[in-house]
Amino acid sequence: MLFVNNSFVLEKRFLALLLMTIGSVAISFNGLVLRNIEIADNWTIIFYRALSFSFAIFIYLFFMYKKRILKKIIQIGINGLIGGFVLGISNVCFILSMTTTSVANAVFTISLIPFITALFSLIILKEKLAQITIYTMIAAFLGVLIMFYGSLKIGELWGNMLALITAISFSIYTIIIRSNRNIDMLPCLLISGIMAMGFTSFQKVGSLPISTHDFFLCFLLGGVLSGFLNCCFVFATRYLIATEATLFFFIEIALSPIWVWLFLNEIITLHTLTGGIIILISILIRALYLQNHKLKI
Numbered sequence: 001m002l003f004v005n006n007s008f009v010l011e012k013r014f015l016a017l018l019l020m021t022i023g024s025v026a027i028s029f030n031g032l033v034l035r036n037i038e039i040a041d042n043w044t045i046i047f048y049r050a051l052s053f054s055f056a057i058f059i060y061l062f063f064m065y066k067k068r069i070l071k072k073i074i075q076i077g078i079n080g081l082i083g084g085f086v087l088g089i090s091n092v093c094f095i096l097s098m099t100t101t102s103v104a105n106a107v108f109t110i111s112l113i114p115f116i117t118a119l120f121s122l123i124i125l126k127e128k129l130a131q132i133t134i135y136t137m138i139a140a141f142l143g144v145l146i147m148f149y150g151s152l153k154i155g156e157l158w159g160n161m162l163a164l165i166t167a168i169s170f171s172i173y174t175i176i177i178r179s180n181r182n183i184d185m186l187p188c189l190l191i192s193g194i195m196a197m198g199f200t201s202f203q204k205v206g207s208l209p210i211s212t213h214d215f216f217l218c219f220l221l222g223g224v225l226s227g228f229l230n231c232c233f234v235f236a237t238r239y240l241i242a243t244e245a246t247l248f249f250f251i252e253i254a255l256s257p258i259w260v261w262l263f264l265n266e267i268i269t270l271h272t273l274t275g276g277i278i279i280l281i282s283i284l285i286r287a288l289y290l291q292n293h294k295l296k297i
Contacts, residue, residue, distance in 0.1 A: 020240070
């Protein structure tokens with residue numbers, strides 16, 4: 001029986017790793033999609049992205065649970081409400097930070113998520129990291145520094161603070177869903193989308209017009225890319241420790257500049273390419289190492 005249970009856990013871990021890899025690659029197209037939005041401003045993008053995200057999550061929950069959907073939402077309890085709230089804050093601050101400071105500053109700060117999560121995870125969940133995971137985090141962060149070498153700017157305090165709030169909020173959300181992994185926390189995503197819509201509506205009362213073109217792209221951002229990744233993330237935290245799950249967001253950082261270079265002909269520097277390659281290689285080496293040594297973290 002023990003062998004069967006271990007085999008089951010390993011299979012679920014492999015699925016979690018696979019889903020997080022696919023989801024991280026998918027979400028890396030965020031920048032490319034945002035570049036193609038023509039008219040909509042930040043708050044309008046946040047609202048329709050959150051609306052599409054909430055709609056997609058609701059449809060998924062309804063398909064999964066049908067008449068039990070309300071019971072599943074109630075089941076997440078106060079922890080789920082808090083988790084949805086902080087995720088909503090993270091999503092709102094992420095979009096705002098990308099437009100109120102340099103992209104380099106925002107991405108640099110947001111890339112601290114695995115480190116902040118590791119600290120919270122150690123203090124709250126007592127989850128320790130394997131040496132290979134620590135080395136991977138350091139190598140990936142070095143890759144981020146190389147990617148944005150010369151682009152980081154002094155000042156722009158408000159934008160940098162928004163990026164830091166994004167990182168801290170997402171780390172708190174990760175700890176919450178990891179500590180409640182025996183409960184289906186997917187309804188947290190629904191709460192986060194509703195919270196983001198409510199906050200945006202408060203900011204722009206009665207003034208959220210959007211073109212069909214921009215609405216389609218917002219739906220792609222929220223209902224498809226973000227919806228898929230977040231569902232993968234909630235599933236993955238059941239079988240991966242908190243820091244391990246957030247480590248995959250380095251993939252998004254590495255690939256985002258490559259897509260706008262390939263599809264929009266934006267200039268990509270040697271630093272950006274080198275740093276991205278370092279990130280991807282470090283994560284690949286870790287995956288191969290863990291596979292060969294059958295480690296759990």
